[in-house]
Amino acid sequence: MASTNDVRPGQALDLEGGIFTILEYQHVKPGKGRAFVRMRLRNLETGQVLDRTFRAGEDVSQAIIDRREHTFLYRDDLGFYFMNLDDYGQFAMAPDEVGEASDYLVDGMNVTLALYKGNPISVDLPAxxxxxxxxxxxxxxxxxxxxxxxxxxxxxxxxxxxxxxxxxxxxxxxxxxxxxxxxxx
Known part of the structure; x- marks a missing residue:
């Protein structure tokens, strides 16, 4: 658990059963009332962007996201196949898990995959x-x-x-x- 005062953009949170990355973070201290934190979050599994407001100092659960380099091998009717560059293990991702990144994946291309508890949740492409x-x-x-x-x-x-x-x-x-x-x- 971490306080909303300690998190920053780029970190991942485990909220309401989903994994979200923080896109924007704003700490607001109004003239009257308690301070609060506004965050713009992106769901790493669906790509949906939403705005959430938290009380300042509220505890949130941080998600440990492991980002590793992989090589995109090929695609077929069942999905997209990647190889881990560390141990050469191969695995498939379904087309809905890859999302819009599928339009840019070229055979032999190196990409960064976001892994949560060992399972791939998103593909990070180069610019x-x-x-x-x-x-x-x-x-x-x-x-x-x-x-x-x-x-x-x-x-x-x-x-x-x-x-x-x-x-x-x-x-x-x-x-x-x-x-x-x-x-x-």
Whole structure:
């Protein structure tokens, strides 16, 4: 148990049967009444973001989250397969556990997995990934009014708006936080 005065953003809490990470933390001391703490929390299992208010000094249960480097091996109909880089143990995660990270996972890519009591609960991606364009329409020069972009489908199935000069087979860098094109790789 820890006091709400001792926790900080980035730490994990065990609340109401779920594991939450603290995104924002604000200690409020009003002119009248008791101090309280406002937190914005993200459920690591579902990705849901919620705001909670606690009394200052209230005890909360901290969750011990172990973050380890893993290599993404492959995906199939049953799930996504990862290998632990320490002991080379392999395990699968269901598509709903991986969530939106599935659009960015490329075979052989190193990712950080958040483990709670030995079970994977979320995938932490790098800030950007390099993917190959598998389909895009040819860009015609004169068919635009302003900065021209076109949709491109990547090897993972992600659809990204890219400049006209990107062709099938090109490798591009995509921001994993926003899903937007960064540069040609």
């Amino acid at each position: 950007s990934v390099e993917v190959e364009v598998t389909y895009t329409e040819p860009g015609v020069r004169g068919d635009r009014v302003s900065a021209a972009t076109k949709p491109a489908t990547t090897q993972t199935g992600l659809v990204v708006q890219v400049p006209l000069f990107i062709n099938i087979g090109d490798r591009i860098r995509v921001d994993t936080r926003s899903g937007s094109y960064i540069t040609r790789a």
